[in-house]
Structure formats: C-alpha cells, structure tokens
Amino acid sequence: MTTEATAGRRRGRQSGQLASVGTVLAGLVALWYLIAIPLNGAQLEDLFARIDPNRTFSFSERLTATWDNNRPMLPTPDLIAADFWDSATSTSVTNRRNILYHVGVTAGATALGFALGALLGVVLAIGLVHLRTLDASLMPWLIASQTIPILAIAPMLIAVLGNIGLTGLAPKAIISMYLCFFPVTVGMVKGLRAPDRLALDLMRTYSATRAQVLGKLRFPAAMPYLFASLKVGIALGLVGTMVAELSTGGQAGLGGRLLTASYNGDMIHMWTALVTSSLLAILLVYLVGRAERLFTAPAPAMQAG
Amino acid sequence: MAARTAAYWPWDIVAAALMAPLPVALLVAPGPEGTPVQAIVSAVAALAAIALLLAGGRPPARPLRIVVAVLAAAGALAPLATLRDGALGAAGLTFLLYMLGYTVLLWRAFALLAMADMPRVVSRGLVAAAFGVALLWYWQVIVDWFLVPRALLPSPAAIGEALASETRLLWSDFQVTFFLSVLPGFAIGSLAGFLFALVVDGRPFLARGLLPLGSAFSAIPIVAVAPIMIMWFGSGPESKAAVVVLMTFFPMMVNTLGGLAIVDRMELDLMRSYGAGYWTRLLKLRLPTALPFIFNALKINATLAMIGAIVSEFFGSPLAGMGFRISAMIGRLNLEMVWATIAVAAVAGSLFYGLWALLERIFTFWHPSHRR
Numbered sequence: 001m002t003t004e005a006t007a008g009r010r011r012g013r014q015s016g017q018l019a020s021v022g023t024v025l026a027g028l029v030a031l032w033y034l035i036a037i038p039l040n041g042a043q044l045e046d047l048f049a050r051i052d053p054n055r056t057f058s059f060s061e062r063l064t065a066t067w068d069n070n071r072p073m074l075p076t077p078d079l080i081a082a083d084f085w086d087s088a089t090s091t092s093v094t095n096r097r098n099i100l101y102h103v104g105v106t107a108g109a110t111a112l113g114f115a116l117g118a119l120l121g122v123v124l125a126i127g128l129v130h131l132r133t134l135d136a137s138l139m140p141w142l143i144a145s146q147t148i149p150i151l152a153i154a155p156m157l158i159a160v161l162g163n164i165g166l167t168g169l170a171p172k173a174i175i176s177m178y179l180c181f182f183p184v185t186v187g188m189v190k191g192l193r194a195p196d197r198l199a200l201d202l203m204r205t206y207s208a209t210r211a212q213v214l215g216k217l218r219f220p221a222a223m224p225y226l227f228a229s230l231k232v233g234i235a236l237g238l239v240g241t242m243v244a245e246l247s248t249g250g251q252a253g254l255g256g257r258l259l260t261a262s263y264n265g266d267m268i269h270m271w272t273a274l275v276t277s278s279l280l281a282i283l284l285v286y287l288v289g290r291a292e293r294l295f296t297a298p299a300p301a302m303q304a305g
Numbered sequence: 306m307a308a309r310t311a312a313y314w315p316w317d318i319v320a321a322a323l324m325a326p327l328p329v330a331l332l333v334a335p336g337p338e339g340t341p342v343q344a345i346v347s348a349v350a351a352l353a354a355i356a357l358l359l360a361g362g363r364p365p366a367r368p369l370r371i372v373v374a375v376l377a378a379a380g381a382l383a384p385l386a387t388l389r390d391g392a393l394g395a396a397g398l399t400f401l402l403y404m405l406g407y408t409v410l411l412w413r414a415f416a417l418l419a420m421a422d423m424p425r426v427v428s429r430g431l432v433a434a435a436f437g438v439a440l441l442w443y444w445q446v447i448v449d450w451f452l453v454p455r456a457l458l459p460s461p462a463a464i465g466e467a468l469a470s471e472t473r474l475l476w477s478d479f480q481v482t483f484f485l486s487v488l489p490g491f492a493i494g495s496l497a498g499f500l501f502a503l504v505v506d507g508r509p510f511l512a513r514g515l516l517p518l519g520s521a522f523s524a525i526p527i528v529a530v531a532p533i534m535i536m537w538f539g540s541g542p543e544s545k546a547a548v549v550v551l552m553t554f555f556p557m558m559v560n561t562l563g564g565l566a567i568v569d570r571m572e573l574d575l576m577r578s579y580g581a582g583y584w585t586r587l588l589k590l591r592l593p594t595a596l597p598f599i600f601n602a603l604k605i606n607a608t609l610a611m612i613g614a615i616v617s618e619f620f621g622s623p624l625a626g627m628g629f630r631i632s633a634m635i636g637r638l639n640l641e642m643v644w645a646t647i648a649v650a651a652v653a654g655s656l657f658y659g660l661w662a663l664l665e666r667i668f669t670f671w672h673p674s675h676r677r
Contacts, residue, residue, distance in 0.1 A: 020514030073537065133412065136419040136429055137436035147604075147658035148651035149611040151528075152631060155619060156643050159635045160457055235524040242526050243616060255529070262532035262620070270536075274529050281524040 029077055039073040040066040075268045083272045099257065099272065103280060106253040109169055110241045110284065113176025114234050120177070121184025121233070122226070128185070129192045129218070130210065139189070145182055154240060155247040162248075172244040172253070179240035180233035187229025191222025227292035234284045242277060254280070316413055321355045323406025324348065326399040327383065343386035348403065351380020351410065377414060380407060381442055388449040404446070411439055459641045467641035468648065474630075475649050481625040483653060485542035486614035490549025495606055497550070498557025499599070503587075505558075506565045519559035527552045531617035542626075545617040552613040553606040560602035564595025597672050600665035607661050611654045 044065060048057055057065075067076045075083075087099040095101060128135050128142075154175045161171040195217050203213045245255025254277045261269035328348040331341070354376035357369065384407075387400060418432050441461045447453070448460040455463065468475065505511045531548050538544035568591050576586045618628025627646050634642040 017513055017517070020510050021517055022514075024511060024514030024518060133416045133419055133432075136432040137415050140429070140433035141437065144655055147608055148654040149608070149615050151612050152615045152628065152647055152650050155632055156635055156640065156647075159638075160640075163457060231524075235526075238524075239526040239528060242529055243619070246619065258529055258532060262536075265536070267533070267536065270533055274533065277529055278525040281526055282521050285521075285524045 032074075033067065033076055036072070036074045036076050037063070037066045040069050042073070043071075071265075072267055075271050079268055080271050080275050083268050084276060087272070096252070099254075099276060102252060102254050102257050102273075103276060106238070106241055106245065106255065106277070107280060107284070109172035109244075109253065110176050110234070110238045112169065113173040113241065114180050114230075114237045116173065117177040117180025117233060117237065118184050118230060121181045121229075122188055124181075124185050125188035125192055126214065128189050142182065142185055146186060150179065150182070151240065151243055154243045158244055158247040167248070171248070172241050175240040175244045176237040179236040183229045183232045183236065184226070187225045187232075188222055191225025192218045194218075194221045194225065223292075223296045227288065227296070230292075231285050231288050234288055235281055238277070238281050238284060316409055317355050317359050320406045320409040320413070321352060321359070323402045323409070324352060324355075324380070327387075327403040328352070330399040331387065341386045341389065344383045347379045347382035347386065350376045351383065351407065354380070355410070374414075377410060380410070384446045385442075385449070388446065400450075456638045456640060459644060463641045464644040464648065467645040471642060471645065475645060478625055478627045478630045478646065479649055479653060481542065482545075482614050482618065482627045486545035486549060486617075486626070487610045487657075490546035490614065491553055491606055491610040493546070494550035494553030494610075495557045495603060498554040498602070499561050501554075502558045502561035502565065506562060512562055512566075516559065516562060519555050519562070522555045523559070528613055528616045531620045534617070535621050540621045541623060545614045545622070545626075548617045549610045549613040552609045556605045556609065557599070557602040560598040560605075561595060564598025565591055567598075568594050596669050597665070600661060600669060603661045604658055604665070607658045608654060611650065611657065615650060 041062070044062060047065065047069075048055075066072075068079070069075075072079070084099060087097065091098045093100050093104070128139055157175055158171050161167075161174065166174075192214075199217055199221075200213070203217055208216070241253065242255035242258070245251075245253035246259050248256070249259070254273050258270055258273040258277075261267075261273060328345045331345050331348075354373045357373050357376070384400065384404060415432055415435065418428060418435065421428050423431075445461050448458060453460075459467075505515055528548065530551060531544070534544040534547045534551075538547055572590055572594075573586070576590050581589070614626075615628040615631070618626045619632050622629045627650050630646045631643050634640070634646070
C-alpha cells in the first residue's frame with residue numbers, strides 16, 4: 001500500500017465527513033427556522049391588529065413576519081448574524097457598544113484563568129504523583145470535587161473578592177482558574193501514571209533520576225491526557241468567566257451583555273451574546289486542539305500508517 | 306522497617322521543639338482572661354505523644370499506638386481553646402510555632418496512616434477523612450486567629466450552626482431545586498439524548514455528521530441560555546428544568562452513539578449467524594456493550610444537572626431553591642447561609658453522582674474496569 005493511496009483515501013473520508021457535517025448543520029438551521037414559526041407566530045395577531053385591523057394578511061406575509069420581527073421569541077439565524085455584524089462594524093472595537101470588545105474582555109479573563117489553572121493543575125499533579133502522603137490525603141477530595149456543583153461558589157467568590165477590593169479582570173480570572181484546575185489535575189495525574197511498569201523499570205535500569213523519569217517518560221506519556229483535560233478545562237473556564245460576569249452585574253464581557261439584554265427583554269441581543277459565546281468556546285477548544293498537534297508531533301511509525 | 310522509622314526521628318524532634326513553647330508561655334504569661342486550662346492540657350498531651358514515639362524508636366505496639374494517636378489528636382484542641390476568648394496576649398509567637406510543629410506532626414501522622422498494615426481501602430479512607438477534618442481545623446483556626454470578618458469567610462463552626470438552625474429552610478430549598486428542576490430535566494434530557502442516539506445510529510450519514518458537532522456543542526456554555534429559558538417558560542422551576550434538559554441531552558447522545566459504535570465485527574457476525582434481527586441484536590449485544598458509555602453519560606449528567614439548575618436560579622426564580630438562596634444571602638452578606646447551602650449542594654451532588662456510580666457497578670459488573 002503506497003502512502004499516496006492511503007492519503008487519498010483519508011482525504012476521501014474527510015470530504016465525506018465534511019458533507020455529513022454540512023448536511024446536519026443545514027438541517028439544524030432549517031429546523032431553527034421551522035421552530036421559529038410557531039414560537040413567533042403566537043404574538044402575530046396582536047402585531048397585525050396594530051398595523052391594520054381591517055386587512056387580512058396572506059400566508060407569505062405571515063410567514064415572513066414570523067421570521068422578521070423586532071421582538072421575536074426566537075430570532076432566526078439571519079437576524080442574529082445581522083445584529084452581530086451591525087454591532088461589530090458600526091463602532092470601533094474599543095467601544096463598549098461593539099460586541100467584539102466584550103468578546104475580548106471575556107476571552108482575556110478566560111485565557112488568563114486558563115493559563116494559571118493549567119499551570120497550577122500540572123504542578124499539583126506532579127506533587128501528587130511523587131508524594132504518597134499527598135496522594136492518599138488530597139486525591140480522593142479532588143476526585144470528589146468533580147461531582148459537586150463548584151460553579152455555585154462563583155457569585156460568592158465575586159462578592160468576597162469585591163469586598164477586599166479585587167474587581168475587574170482578577171476575580172473573573174480566579175473563577176476561571178479554579179474551574180480549569182480540577183479537571184487538569186485529575187487528568188494529568190492519570191497521564192503521569194500512564195507509563196507501564198516495563199517502561200518505568202527500563203528507566204530504573206538506566207539509573208535515571210526522578211526528574212529524568214518525569215521529563216523523559218512521564219511527561220511525554222501524559223500529553224494526550226493533558227490536552228484532553230485542557231479542552232474540558234478551557235470550556236469550563238469560559239463558563240466560569242461568564243457566570244462571574246453575570247454576578248458582577250453585567251459591567252462588561254459576553255456574560256454582562258447577556259444580562260443587560262435580559263434586563264431589557266431584548267431577545268435578539270441575548271441570542272447574539274449566546275451564539276457569540278458558543279463560537280468563542282468552539283474557537284478556544286479548537287486552539288487547544290491546534291496546540292496539541294504542535295506539541296505532540298505524531299511518531300514516524302504513525303505517519304506512515 | 307526500623308531504618309525507615311529512624312528516618313522520621315528528626316521530624317518528631319522538630320515537631321516537639323516547635324510545640325513546646327506554647328504551654329510554657331500560657332503558664333508563665335496568661336492572657337487577659339486567665340489561662341485556658343484546656344489549651345495547656347491538650348498541648349502537653351500532644352507533646353506526650355511525641356515523647357512516646359521517640360522513646361520507642363520504632364512503630365509502637367497496637368494498643369500503645371491508639372494511645373499515641375488519641376494524645377496527638379488532643380493536641381488539635383490547644384489552638385482552638387487558646388483562641389476561644391479571642392486574645393492571644395503574649396503567646397503570639399509561640400502560637401505560630403505550635404501551629405508549624407503540629408503541621409509537621411500531622412504530615413507524619415498521614416504518612417504513617419498511609420502505610421499502616423491495614424486493608425488499602427480502610428487506610429486510604431482514613432487518610433482522606435483525616436485530611437478533610439484537618440482542612441476544616443486549619444480553616445477554623447485561621448478564621449479565629451486573624452479575626453477574619455464573617456462577611457468574608459465564616460468559620461466552619463458558624464456554618465455548622467447555620468446548617469443546624471436552618472435545616473428546614475435548607476431542606477425545602479433542596480426539594481425545590483432537586484425534585485422540580487434537576488430530576489425532571491435530567492430524566493427528560495438523558496432519555497431524549499438516548500432515544501435520539503438510537504434513531505441516528507441506524508443512519509451512518511447522520512451519525513458521522515452529528516458526532517463532531519456533538520463535541521463542539523459540549524464546549525458551548527449552555528447555562529447561558531438560562532435567561533432565554535426564563536423568558537420562554539417563566540421564572541418557575543420549568544425554565545430551570547429546560548436548561549437542564551439542554552445540558553444533559555448532548556453528553557447522553559454522544560456517549561450512546563460512541564457506545565453503540567464500538568461493537569465488535571466478530572460478535573455482530575455471530576449474532577447474524579444466529580439469525581438475530583435488529584431488535585435482538587440491539588437488546589442482547591449492542592446495548593449491553595454500550596452500557597459503560599451510557600453510565601458514563603449519566604454520571605456526567607448528574608453533575609451537569611445540579612450545576613444547570615443552581616446556576617439558572619441565579620438569573621431569577623421564585624422565592625425558593627438553592628441557587629436563589631445563594632444569591633439572596635450574598636445580597637444580605639449572610640455568608641454562613643451561603644456556605645451552608647453550598648454544603649448541601651455538594652453533598653446532594655456527590656450522592657446523586659454516587660447513585661449512578663453504584664448502579665453502574667451493579668449493571669456493568671462484567672466490565673474489565675471493575676476487576677480487582
């Protein structure tokens with residue numbers, strides 16, 4: 001089997017996958033428009049009565065009215081896209097009315113919290129793997145912490161940090177950090193323990209020091225685990241940042257924009273903030289995936305296959 | 306073994322040297338309220354424990370070991386008793402030294418416990434429990450020591466008081482959140498995800514399109530739909546249940562699809578040679594194979610459902626529920642109640658998770674991961 005033929009087949013499979021994803025996405029968008037009809041239709045009679053009580057409206061007029069509505073229950077994707085475009089282009093990026101400004105605020109806090117949380121998680125995991133006492137005492141609590149709704153602490157943390165004078169970026173990054181850190185620690189401990197007995201024994205026959213075993217065996221073996229948990233961590237970190245922004249009363253960031261829109265009962269703005277945050281989440285996870293490919297170059301044997 | 310114990314000797318001496326000044330200082334220069342007798346007695350007890358260990362030189366016999374452990378544990382009371390009246394007086398520095406010494410002692414106790422000749426499960430459980438108690442102890446001592454304001458961080462004792470005195474309120478909050486939002490949302494979302502996966506599974510084209518989207522969806526901050534759901538379904542528990550449905554749907558769908566896909570070619574061929582139809586294959590082979598994945602999704606969903614319901618309540622809710630209680634009590638700076646509610650949520654969350662982990666053990670006993 002030549003390499004070109006394999007690559008060609010892989011490309012073929014990828015384009016098939018792309019077609020599937022595209023079809024499903026198109027189906028979801030169609031479904032969205034379909035659901036919007038009954039949801040936005042309920043208030044239609046009111047609307048038409050206000051325009052002209054004596055006229056009867058045709059079916060196509062009714063249909064377009066459900067999709068093009070100033071105060072819809074479910075804004076259609078084109079309305080959301082138009083709102084996003086309008087908000088992103090009508091003012092400069094540093095303006096508070098621009099949604100990209102809020103994307104920047106949220107992404108900044110998430111990235112800072114993510115970096116701190118990942119670092120803390122990796123350092124703690126190294127400690128847990130090397131200190132038996134720490135492993136026996138702390139690890140069960142770390143695992144148990146995965147099952148409790150930690151996010152519930154966020155508003156309290158915001159209030160307490162506000163009391164001691166920490167506002168703005170710092171409290172958001174702290175919440176993002178502690179949400180990232182738990183999965184990273186648990187995943188990294190698993191990864192650092194992934195090398196099997198044989199590999200560890202081989203290192204011992206080389207009389208490798210603990211630091212060498214860590215650097216040359218445990219760390220490379222832990223990479224897939226690390227990146228899997230980093231992906232979970234950054235998504236959680238974004239949720240943490242947004243909940244933190246909600247708790248600060250919506251000053252800035254996508255969470256803040258969502259809250260402001262919800263106070264005003266502005267559905268289109270709410271959906272724009274929600275869709276934008278979803279796209280940001282997907283982008284962040286994608287970036288971690290790219291970093292994974294950079295740091296874990298496939299072994300030569302795997303390239304051939 | 307003897308060599309290993311001997312290596313610990315210096316640490317015992319360090320602990321004793323650090324802890325000794327406190328009882329002396331309390332005797333010589335009592336605080337403004339007089340000498341707290343319990344403080345001196347318990348500090349001396351801890352020192353006696355170290356002395357017994359030093360005299361033995363190797364792990365003492367079992368009865369003596371229990372005496373040592375009880376004496377050492379009594380030493381934990383000294384800082385609490387010293388701080389009870391608030392003033393440290395002249396004992397400030399010696400108190401700091403005592404805390405450092407006791408930390409050394411604790412670390413050593415955990416190490417001894419972790420390698421004690423007990424069944425692994427028992428010793429691990431004991432160490433974990435002791436660590437939890439130790440954390441609460443440090444929390445209490447630090448709050449009492451530095452007079453941390455209650456609006457910043459209430460002490461565990463104050464939180465315990467709130468738990469005890471407001472039990473009825475906490476219970477009714479739990480009932481509202483758990484039975485009206487978490488359970489219905491969890492059930493509907495998980496079931497819908499499961500059924501949807503069964504439908505999609507027969508259509509490979511759809512499955513191939515949905516799986517990558519499913520993992521993208523899992524990154525989406527779904528709790529952010531809470532304000533929209535509140536506009537759609539009102540501020541009652543229905544809107545929270547709706548958020549939970551959305552949060553639990555995708556993990557179940559993705560996991561079920563993944564579980565149904567891993568079935569072995571050979572096993573399928575075997576089923577075909579038996580002349581088994583679609584439903585027989587599904588019920589007898591493919592669903593049992595997928596069960597570990599389905600339980601994995603149920604465990605993930607148990608946690609997500611609690612988070613979804615509580616966080617949605619932050620956005621607005623009628624006058625009950627754990628999320629509502631948390632945000633309302635933050636407004637009144639009643640942090641004891643906030644922490645008490647969080648404690649209830651944590652216990653409820655891990656019990657709900659534990660329930661599914663237990664059911665997983667019962668239903669997937671055959672899976673290699675449960676082998677001893």
